[in-house]
Amino acid sequence: MKEIGAKEFEAEVLQENGLVLVDFNADWCGPCQMMKSVLEEFAEKNNTVKVVGVNIDDNEDLAREYNVSGIPCMVLFSDGKETKRVVGVQSVKKIERMIGV
Template sequence: NLLLLSNLLERTSYAVVFQYLASFLFRREKKRKATTSMVTVVRELPELQQILDNNAVVAIDFYATWCGPCKRISPQFEEFAKEQGNVKFLKVDVDESEDISEKYGISAMPTFIVFKNGQVSETIVGADINKVKNAVAKALDSA
């Protein structure tokens, strides 16, 4: 019985170790994917101002974590960011960054604001990626 128990514990510990390693590797892979995003999350007004001052065209997605349309358009915004190397893409959580949301008069989510040379070029209210793409294209054409 002692030998049987020893074998059982040995197999169990390998299984536990294997599960732990697998979960560690999976979490690490998830973190790696999250860092490859072309969209930067901004939380502070000075940080946003610095980005606006140093980039010709900036597109910001003002979102809320509880907003269904925000969740649906987020992958499209991420994909668009990958296609546009000469545009800075940002996300602002309206609940975390109330000062930024207040400054730009955000009252509905999602709201997208495209900036050209630090100035608001166009504001899009609603989850319409084509309107965002058109606004970015206009800002690039006139930059």
């Protein structure tokens, strides 16, 4: 999974056509580690959704801007606009259901 920061966010997420799932995470968060392996499995199965990670410690402004109040926090963007979000570790099935793929 590609990790991005504030610099890349505009091009990688906001300017992107289609679906982008952003995983807000941190190194000190155990469930986030679990979520990363789930998202890697998800990405292998679903190539129509782009998945990127944002480390909230390195990108405090992004975390504040997107009002991240618990992690892992997965925010779905459709054509650059937030459409859905879910907080807490989830199975691949639940992520697929949330996105509708």
